Amino acid sequence: MTPGQGIAGLRQERAPMPRPGRGQVLLRMRAFSLNFRDLLMIDGHYPGGAPDAIVPLSDGAGEVVELGEGCSRFAVGDRVCPIFMQSWIGGDMTDADGASALGGAIDGVLAEYVVVGEAGLVAVPGYMDFAQAATLPCAAVTTWNALYGREPITPGSTVMALGTGGVAIWTLQLAKAAGARVVITSSSDAKLERATAMGADHVVNYAATPEWGAAARAFTGGRGIDKIVDSAGPGTMPQSLAALRRGGEIAMVGVIAPGTIDPLAILVGGALVRGVMVGSRRHFEDLGRALEAHRIEPLIDRSFTFDEAAEAYEHLRAAQHMGKVVIEMT
Incomplete structure (x- = not known):
């Protein structure tokens, strides 16, 4: 994505398979959700700007396919969501945490495979599918x-x-x-x-x-x-x-x-x-326990395929939706 070009700035590219380093995991992404922030980003209106080219979206859910050296929080096959700000584990947010925001300061998750730090992950609630879990990282x-x-x-x-x-x-x-x-x-x-x-x-x-x-x-x-x-x-x-x-x-x-x-x-x-600038991993983990207890079903307005990502953005921009707009891998 090239910020400032609107929908025209979205494009698919092929890249080498990423490999996890120490403390990192490789995820196969299965679903994503959009936020108003993502429209600000493609239109070039997001406060603080963004890199000239970036993988978009903060919200996604996937499964662990490879562990880097020293990883122990998750196992291959676990279903997880990356947290919005990869370094914000708990306590008050810092300026450094803001610089770790997916799909803004750093590459986001709208890709088949992504590498993220093991510390920046939470488990998907057991009763949710990937599309439902993808609605959690920002809005929930x-x-x-x-x-x-x-x-x-x-x-x-x-x-x-x-x-x-x-x-x-x-x-x-x-x-x-x-x-x-x-x-x-x-x-x-x-x-x-x-x-x-x-x-x-x-x-x-x-x-x-x-x-x-x-x-x-x-x-x-x-x-x-x-x-x-x-x-x-x-x-x-x-x-x-x-x-x-x-x-x-x-x-x-x-x-x-x-x-x-x-x-x-x-x-x-x-x-x-x-x-309120989203929340920390601790917030996300507390949310997850509440969701498990109440088994709340996220409201998904409409789902698009990966190849229909531009249409998903346009649907969000039309502001006729209720709940979340989702993109799913097929």
Whole structure:
């Protein structure tokens, strides 16, 4: 992929089979999923830029086919997912961790075979197939960090997610599994109906209700939402703050809606606005245990073949999807 060229910058290339070095493993990739970040990358709009040519995508699942010297965490045949930032094992994220992000700072996973560090892998939940597991590394881990990374939600918490993309649907599924009440917004009544069928306690069409923050707050009896997972950013911040309870948290996980942020509203409301840049291996491992316990099925909107990767990008760009867009090896 050549960043900045859009879909035209995607191309298939043949390369020698990679070989794992010490502490590395060779993976045969089986499935991948797309994120809005991947559109920013091909369009050349990703903050900080990217190398002139890079293997795209952060999210994938595959199987171990060869171990490098000194590897002991996994065995040949194990099903695994590479983590988003290969060096972020636990604790707070560092600048160096940001430089290890797959499909951004370094080559990603959209290939038949990839070599990654053994430390940068987690096991696939046993009940999931490869396509389902490929939805986890960015959207699901981001959601887990948003819900549990600082002030964990508890049974009875009220949580709001904006839209019905990957992070929003994972927010609905993981928050409901925790016993929380969930509010979902969308401009599509059809998507809101599906979200209600999936367990959403309250839905708001933000196109029909411009003051959707007040509508969400009214659902709580005027108290306000405990935690908002905001995947849009500055453009939605005024309404998110209007919905939030005093002292509540907005986990900002995306910046797709331009706008300005009023610090006075944050100050007066005692709001915590926390930037969430995916999560660590420890977050991913905690997520995996929760998924095993609740056997949550990821929502996959549509699957494409490896040769249809460009079509998968276009489908994501159209923004008509609900849940995750997946690419599978055949």
